[in-house]
Amino acid sequence: AQSVAQPEDQVNVAEGNPLTVKCTYSVSGNPYLFWYVQYPNRGLQFLLKYITGDNLVKGSYGFEAEFNKSQTSFHLKKPSALVSDSALYFCAVREVGGFKTIFGAGTRLFVKA
Amino acid sequence: GAGVSQSPSNKVTEKGKDVELRCDPISGHTALYWYRQSLGQGLEFLIYFQGNSAPDKSGLPSDRFSAERTGGSVSTLTIQRTQQEDSAVYLCASSLAADSNQPQHFGDGTRLSIL
Numbered sequence: 351a352q353s354v355a356q357p358e359d360q361v362n363v364a365e366g367n368p369l370t371v372k373c374t375y376s377v378s379g380n381p382y383l384f385w386y387v388q389y390p391n392r393g394l395q396f397l398l399k400y401i402t403g404d405n406l407v408k409g410s411y412g413f414e415a416e417f418n419k420s421q422t423s424f425h426l427k428k429p430s431a432l433v434s435d436s437a438l439y440f441c442a443v444r445e446v447g448g449f450k451t452i453f454g455a456g457t458r459l460f461v462k463a
Numbered sequence: 464g465a466g467v468s469q470s471p472s473n474k475v476t477e478k479g480k481d482v483e484l485r486c487d488p489i490s491g492h493t494a495l496y497w498y499r500q501s502l503g504q505g506l507e508f509l510i511y512f513q514g515n516s517a518p519d520k521s522g523l524p525s526d527r528f529s530a531e532r533t534g535g536s537v538s539t540l541t542i543q544r545t546q547q548e549d550s551a552v553y554l555c556a557s558s559l560a561a562d563s564n565q566p567q568h569f570g571d572g573t574r575l576s577i578l
Contacts, residue, residue: 382564393467393554393569394506401564440506449561450519451496455505 352377354443356454363431364462371426371457373441383424384442384451385415394440400424411435431461465489469555469570477578478547484540484573488557495538496567497530498554506554512538513561542575550577 353376363369375381382401386394398409405417415426424441441454468487476482488495497509508522512532523529527545532538542549552574556567 384566386566386569391571391574393556393571394567396566396568399564399566446564447562449511449513450508451567452508453498453506 352443352445352448352450352452354441354452354454356439356441356457358457359455360458360460362460362462365433366430369428369431369435369459369461371439371441371459373424373426373454374422375424375441375443376422377443377445379448380446382444382446383415383417384444385409385413385424385426386440386442386453388438388440388456397426397439431459433461433463435459436461467555467557467568467570469553469573471573472571473574473576475576475578476545478545480545481541481543482545482575484542484553484555484575486538486540486555486557486570488536488538488555489568490536492557492559492568493535494558494561494563494567495532496556496558497538497540498556499524500552500554500572502551509540509553511561518561545575545577547577550575 355374384399385397388394400407400417408414438456440456444451470485495512498506527543530540552572554572556569558567559565
């Protein structure tokens with residue numbers, strides 16, 4: 351069975367500091383991994399994905415994520431946080447060849463000016 | 464339109480009434496998904512369609528919930544005899560195909576309030 355864990359309900363960082371939002375996953379086979387962001391009263395927006403190849407994936411708005419197969423992790427990172435990055439972030443996994451995407455519970459990011 | 468469109472954006476109704484929520488996916492997307500989100504929480508999977516068929520209905524909470532998709536495009540989620548616990552945001556998403564590595568594209572949701 352597939353599962354996704356986002357161990358932090360909330361992450362607080364100061365503007366200009368680096369941020370990390372953690373995600374670990376469990377699948378039987380190889381994974382497709384995704385990060386989405388949700389702003390208030392909006393649907394989820396796609397940030398980036400890992401399919402295969404380079405373990406460091408770059409996405410929208412300066413975000414990147416590092417795939418670590420041995421630790422089954424896919425942490426989201428940004429070198430310098432902006433106040434406008436404050437939002438709800440979701441990690442998601444789908445097994446290669448599978449049909450169902452499983453979403454984590456979400457991590458709320460607060461960036462303080 | 465360019466994105467996934469959901470209507471209505473807000474719906475307030477009395478307990479016991481039936482409601483119908485609509486999703487218009489991105490043109491050419493064969494996969495369509497329905498999720499439920501309670502008060503800024505995580506996403507609860509309800510059902511997905513590949514074309515007009517629904518291979519996985521395992522997430523529908525009860526037999527009061529049903530969904531259909533016609534013409535491989537528009538989908539409707541129907542909740543009969545609504546209960547207060549049905550209050551939530553219902554999100555629809557579409558993607559090129561359910562088994563592809565492409566991301567899902569989400570609508571802005573229908574906020575359902577049961578009085």
